[in-house]
Each structure stands twice: as C-alpha cells, then as structure tokens.
Amino acid sequence: xxxxxxxxxxxxxxxxxxxxxxxxxxxxxxxxxxxxxxxxxxxxxxxxxxxxxxxxx
Numbered sequence: 001x002x003x004x005x006x007x008x009x010x011x012x013x014x015x016x017x018x019x020x021x022x023x024x025x026x027x028x029x030x031x032x033x034x035x036x037x038x039x040x041x042x043x044x045x046x047x048x049x050x051x052x053x054x055x056x057x
Contacts, residue, residue, distance in 0.1 A: 010053060011050055011053050011054065014046055014049055014050045014053070015050060017046050018043050018046045018047055018050065021039050021040075021042050021043035021046060022039075022040070022043050024039050025037075025039035025040045025043060
C-alpha cells in the first residue's frame with residue numbers, strides 16, 4: 001500500500017523492459033528464430049544500459 005505511489009527508478013524500468021523482451025524472445029524462438037534473435041539483441045542493449053547506470057551510481 002505504501003509503495004503504491006512510489007516512482008520507479010530508471011534501473012527498475014529498464015529491468016522490467018529487459019524481462020519483457022526476453023520473454024518475447026523466448027516465445028518467438030518457438031516459431032521464428034530470426035525475430036527471436038532480434039529481440040535478444042534488443043534485450044542485450046537494455047542490459048548494457050542497466051549495467052552502465054549501475055556503474056555510474
């Protein structure tokens with residue numbers, strides 16, 4: 001209840017985006033391997049952003 005109005009940090013937002021992209025990549029891997037690879041590449045870029053933010057803090 002108390003965390004209801006808490007604003008998410010940039011890292012938390014990016015982690016959620018990373019998880020969403022990885023799930024999409026997994027789902028696509030069953031039907032379209034090329035699209036899955038593209039989603040994994042997007043997820044990797046988001047992961048690099050997360051690591052960069054963590055290193056600057």
